[in-house]
Amino acid sequence: MPNPEQLPAALNAAAAQPLLDLLKERLADNEPIILDGSAVLQLGQACLQVLLGARAAAGSREIAFTINNPSEALSTMANMAGCGELLVAGEA
């Protein structure tokens, strides 16, 4: 099991491209994607889309996708955006 990747505090528009690159890399390696959401203070739609896209891709490739320790801000914003399933571990 790889170490969880720490999500940055600000998952804003600027963070979307680096996050996308990281997750694409993990998907290309067929590695389980384990993210730590404890530090997240802000979630914007651009990063939300990246996380949702990665989760869907992981599911279709039968790779685990998990966000551990979601912060309150991350939970609140994800639930508010109707994406609460994002925080539920998606196992292969």
Add this chain to the structure above:
Amino acid sequence: MDLDAIQQMFFQESEEGLQALESCFALCREGADDAETINTIFRAVHSIKGGAGAFGHEHLQDFAHHYEGVLDQLRSGTLTMTSALLDVLLAAFDILTDHVAAARGERSTPDDTAVLAALASVGGALETAPAAEPAASVAATVPAAPADDFDALLGLLEPSPAASTPPDDFDALLSLLDPAAKPDAAPHWQIKVRPSGDAFANGGEPLLLLRELTRMGATNIALDGPGLPPIEELDVQRSYLGWSLEMPAEISKADIEAVFEFVDGWQLEIRHDGAPEPAETAPETVEVQAAPSHPSPAVSAPASASAPAGSKPAAAPAPGGDGVALGAAASATIRVELDKLDRLVNLVGELVITQAMLAQRLTEHGLGGSSELTSLENLTRELQESAMSIRAQPMKTVFNRVPRIIRELEADTGKRVRLQLDGEMTEVDKTVVERIGEPLTHLIRNAVDHGIEGPEERLAAGKSEDGMLRVGAEQRSGRIVITVADDGRGIDRARVRAKAVERGIVAPDAMLSDEEIDNLIFAPGFSTAEKVSNISGRGVGMDVVRRNVQALGGRIGVSSRFGSGASFTLSLPLTLAVLDGMIVKVGEQTFVVPLGNIVESLRAQPGQLSHLADDAAILDVRGMQLPVLQIGALLGIPAQSDPDNTVMIVVETDAGQAVIMVDSIEDQRQVVVKSLEANYRAIPGVSGATILGDGRVALILDVEGVLTRARRRQAIAA
């Protein structure tokens, strides 16, 4: 339109909202706190709250939210307007104004703790604000629920107290009339929203709007629509998501639409989940347009008409619904960028100059009297006046700030002031409106701080406890005259004179008229305040006021009666872009003397002119000995100096009358003012330039500046 521009639009509308609030509170102070006034106050605060949420100004949004809660209780009748409540609402209004300024980056976030506590105290628990309540708890306080759409409809038909009937009653009534309706089914708004593909451009964040809807009570939020492309094709710059959600029926459609007021190109479908439906809440799909109509429901109601020409096609309408475009309402006003307006005014100015040149050329060829030329001249002037009138703004925009200044001064000084504002709708050029605020504020502060006495002193003097301050504006002879008058102690001339002597401003044995003594308060560094306060009394104010007014081409005067009060009068041009002037010649040069300064012109008779030195002379005008300013000598231009070949122009200045000596008068006409500062550099004694009909450039004399220049020259010579 980028996000910044849209945010600017929000700030402009907030400013208008704050002005509307000030006007409404003025009515409340007079006891006219009827349902419509309270509704207007509520909507203005609600609109500011909505925009603040959309742009992430959380402090502003949060404060407006609590403010709105108390206002909602007031309009629903849960609270009754009292003077104590009005004081709290006014204090909250001031803090709201500060929050808006903070959101604009003009100041730091205000400390709103005390006012929030006061709002909580008058309105019960802070959590009672309606718009953020979830559906269940809002339903429990139905009488306090917002009723914008229905209110607006009734308001349009007949403004009456009935306008405050909540929509629930209306819906309930319709349910009773329609047996098919389920009596227990509380209808909801079914909303589908899909941000435009470029919704992230310029820092846009759709989730902020979703959060605002959540605060208003949105439930059952779910992702909706085609969703995301495969991750390999995902572009982080594009928005792919869409949502469906429900809003409580108590929230008006206009309030929901107001959340999306500042976004462009989003698909928004608002459907009422209940049958039957009132016509104004019929299912509909809207494509949010840039440059939206005013958020007022009364304006947005006709939006169900048709899309504006050239607009993007509306998204596919819901079954049974009509496709409409928000912003399609026929509006009586449009917003225009100031730059575009200034370009138009500038071009019209050029047209006026070209027309004058053409007229001169035709006159030289004997065609000056042609009817076509006369028509062109009339049309040009009409066009110019129309263009200038677009820039005109009512003084109300300045006067609206006065009540707050008075409130602050009352709090600082312990004095009580009754304010009377007159002539708020007097229109004047935007630049004048923008630049008159500072001197006017100083005059008002000065009147309250120095003029109006404290309650005890007033009672002892046989006056009412409350001081009276009148701020008025009116148009007089093509100028705007602003008056700031108080019924305070007036100018103590003996003290003013003593202070002026002490500071070396006048000689101890100087013979001064009452008017001259009064005018000493405008002298640089003059102050009669016993102690320096934080309101005025630094001794720089009145001098700066005078200079600011003069910079606007205006004059300031004061009249006073000791013990009864003082009245300051500012006379300003209505516009700074054109000027009525007298065209004069000095040597080979042509100058324009502003007509506003000119009292009369005359030829000096033998014995009327007394030479004191080479370039110093006195003209006897019906017994008044007036200093003569020889423009040629002052500006270093070879010119006539003997009385037979010169014309004397008597001018009015802040320091009294004086005489300008010129070679001849050529004409009197309106000229287009070109800034010397912008095109060259500032020159003392010259306020600008203009282009004459024959193409020559003529300098416009600044009479006050010329006088100062002459005095400085005489002082140096002495």
